[in-house]
Amino acid sequence: MSARQGVAARQPVRRRAGRAAVLLAVLGAVLAVLGTGTAQAAGYRYWSFWEGSGSGWAYATQGPSLVRPEDGSVQGFRFAVSADSQDAAKPRRSPDFAGICAHTPAEDGSKRVALVIDPGTAADAPDGATPPALRTACARVPKDASSADALASVAKPLRYGSDALLCAISGYPASGCGEQVAGNGDADAGRTADASAPTSSGVAAGGDGSDGGGPSAGVLVGVAAVLLLGIAAVAQARRRRG
Missing domain, CATH: 1.10.287 (Helix Hairpins)
Structure with a gap:
């Protein structure tokens, strides 16, 4: 060649x-x-609301003040940082009504609602705060009571913010409500619950459970x-x- x-x-x-x-x-x-x-993706630090069943936890599509659970229902609350409902952390205990309400017999004129209250981990806690231990409770409430009523009967004090967003359960956390948290885990102190933050149902603005978590x-x-x-x-x- x-x-x-x-x-x-x-x-x-x-x-x-x-x-x-x-x-x-x-x-x-x-x-x-x-x-x-x-x-640079951001999330929000807030209490999310869940409904339990035999198959596990499902992210609630309505806020606790709107849901009217039936006797035998299990409701969950989890404090964590998440961008939207797709990556929200579930309560770390299974929705076991029989176990939680084993010592609360049924009574006429009332209903029983099992509650799992999970304050989350230290990684999700605001700076300087220590999350309390996960706990469960069996609330006996009137038949027309909402999930918020059931929670208030066993976990006061509750604190709500704008748009009826649940900010604190049993006083935790002591301050803040739906703060935006940067991708590195640092909270933006100047940002509180607004049109982009979770609403009272824990679902991002728009109400369909998705807020465009992609790019x-x-x-x-x-x-x-x-x-x-x-x-x-x-x-x-x-x-x-x-």
Whole structure:
């Protein structure tokens, strides 16, 4: 093979390698943009509300003041940091009505509601606070009582904030209500419950249990821009070789 033939044979290999390098650079930039968006993701520190059944816990779609549980129901409350209902931490005890209300017999004119109250872990606690121990209680309340009534009968004092958001159970935490927490776990002291924070049902504004926990619009625009630049670079490289 002559030197000219050798050069010609190597050109397709070099072109493929060049294209691969450009595509890898584009992919790396996209991943960097996505990684930045994820690292800055924020959550909220609040009491979430759950409804129990034989299959486990389900994130409540209404606030405790609106739910009218029946006799034999199990309700859960969990204090934690989460971005939305999709990643919210569940109570760390199973919804066992028989076990929780074993010593509370049924009575005419009232109903029994088993409650699991989980203040969460030290990682979720506000700075300087120590979460109390998880506990359960069997509330005997009138038949028309709400979940909030049942909770108030066994876990006072309760504290509510704007939009009826449940801020504290049995006085925990002592202050704050739905604060925004940065991705590194630090709370933004200037941010309290608002249109973007959990509502009284613990569901983000909009009420459907999802608040767009994926990449923000700005991140997606950045990804699109990077992709367009990468496509343009590949096209330009091909024109030069042509």
